[in-house]
Amino acid sequence: MAERVIALAGNPNVGKSTVFNSLTGMRRHTGNWSGKTVDTAAGRFRRGENEYILVDLPGTYSLLTHSAEEEVARDFLGGDDPDGVVIVCDAACLGRNLNLALQVLEMAPHRPTVLCVNLMDEAEAKGIKLDLDALSSALGVTVVGMSARRRGEAARLGAALDRAFAAPTDLPVPLCYAPEIESAIAARGGERWRALQHLSEDPAMVDGIVSTLHARACEIASAAVSAEGGTACGYTAADARRDRILTGRRTAYPIMLVLLFFILWLTVEGANYPSAWLGALFGRAESGLLGLMEAWGAPAWLTGVLVEGVWRTLGRVVSVMLPPMLIFFPLFTLMEDAGYLPRIAYNLDRPFRACRACGKQALCMCMGFGCNAVGVVGCRIIDSRRERLLAVLTNSFVPCNGRFPTLIALIVIFFAGNGGGAVSALLLLGLILVAVAVSFGVTWLLSHTLLRGMPSAFTLEMPPFRRPRVGRVLVSAVVDRTLFVLGRAAAVAAPAGLVIWGMANVTVGEMSLLGWGAAALEPLGRLMGMDGAILLAFILGLPANEIVRPIVLMIYPAGGSLGEVGSSAALGEILVANGWDGGRAACVLIFTLFHWPCSTTLLTVKRETGSAALAALAALLPTAVGVLLCIVVNVIRGSLL
């Protein structure tokens, strides 16, 4: 039995991750924008006697330049590891894709290689026809056409790989450069691609090399492609019409606002009832658990730890978080799948550049709405280190899904009045716009102080729009995102519930540990328009923002029963009974938006930047903003009363 390592190479956004997933059966997250794969992933699959290990390389346009992704791809392809290569191309955009394919073939002329022409269905829908045999003989390698998003297509690519290994006589047709380049290659000696790599550093040579590559790619493509309507381009007139609206001067920003409002409104409206229902369900299970513990004759402390501590905290986190996530993540993934996110980056590049940052920061910000840790990882799509740090440090200024439920509940209880979901969603939209504005402001501040510098170059591919695959989007949003984030929150909530129950029940003197903590923080809490219990909850909530609210309820006397978690009216009663009013709620809203990110995000910042100091700064910045804003709001409120 042979074990074969296969490199999966291709341009950004040609469906490499989808090919990877359909071959290996893994669910790597996919989306319709460039730079989704910022790290390599490996997966196995077996065909008959042969075991294949597929390595998904970052998408690149070229192997001659120096961005981080291209170096990762080039080092892997140039090393000894890969036994074979699969090059993925977009059928609707063959000319551009073959440029990379030719470079890959130059690097590994002796390796079995399969050219996978993906997205055949999309090309067909756009009236583009491909002659795969012509392509195969022009390149000298096995070519297979597929639509990786359809089921069952992966087997054909697998079979083509088997064939490529069985017939190692296939040799790619070599590329001829201009005589002076060819003689320079010969003069340098060694492997051809290394010589080319070296020569492309030479300003006198690089144009000739790149032009030859492009010319040959276009030549092969135009021989293999016949398009109705004379365009061999995946970007159609319909795409252009959509872009004129979605990125239009008058329409772009209003559409972004309306879409954001619509998502928030659906989340607010839709999450209410399932939350109440889940809360009731957990409450009933709690009574059942209590009955069980009693029947076993368990000691009171054990019942307390397990039921009132672990179970109750878990119930609060799940019932409050799950419904909004189940609505938000699929909607967000739909937009991503359709190709809207790069348009957001395009629309917002100018304002970001005014802050000397990169428009792609908008993409990181969008991911941050889901989870700040994911947003921080996503910052890898920004090439310049300075601009990447700006995006990393300001990511937690936009609220993640762990904070949305708290924001929504407080808005509904204290500010929306009888206005219902639409008013709540509008207020939430306003709050988010404040968060985005502050994140712009902090970006500006940073790029004029600590991270001084001018904006670097910006190029962003705007992919053709794709009809979102609703079924796949649902699965991916629910399984990959919702359950992942919820699982992490629950994994933190259970032990945190245990610890906090302990702190609530271990008394020193006449007060519990929680009581002492809250009392110690009371002066600072008051200064910030809140109270000590809330501040303590934020501190204890460091592992996950989701548990801040359950902790507040656990600290308050009579905050005990589980029934309240879903119903905002009951939650409101408890809060008001503990001295909450609109002013305090406003301060808590502000501090929920702006305080230290959760520990997962901080660890991610440390990993991504390689610096504990920067992670500390990522915590310090939003905290400073939050404390200041809270004090200002509190002082203004005090002077008004």
Next chain:
Amino acid sequence: MEYRLCDLAPGQWGRVSELRGTGGMRRRLLDLGLVPGAEVRCMGRSPAGDPAAYLICGAVIAIRCADGADVVLGEVWEDG
């Protein structure tokens, strides 16, 4: 008359006659397909006017005006 990339108004197209400049940006523009002789068409501008979107070698790429200043176009045409 010599045109630069951002002289293209939406709907206009031209052919790259020369790529000036040095360093990383030049390489990136080359990789995107802005090689001498390549056709480039302006598809639209972002709401704030800059960057603009260009059709290059079958894909639409957003490029800032300052970054495209080294892309020289020989002639500019407009579809009738």
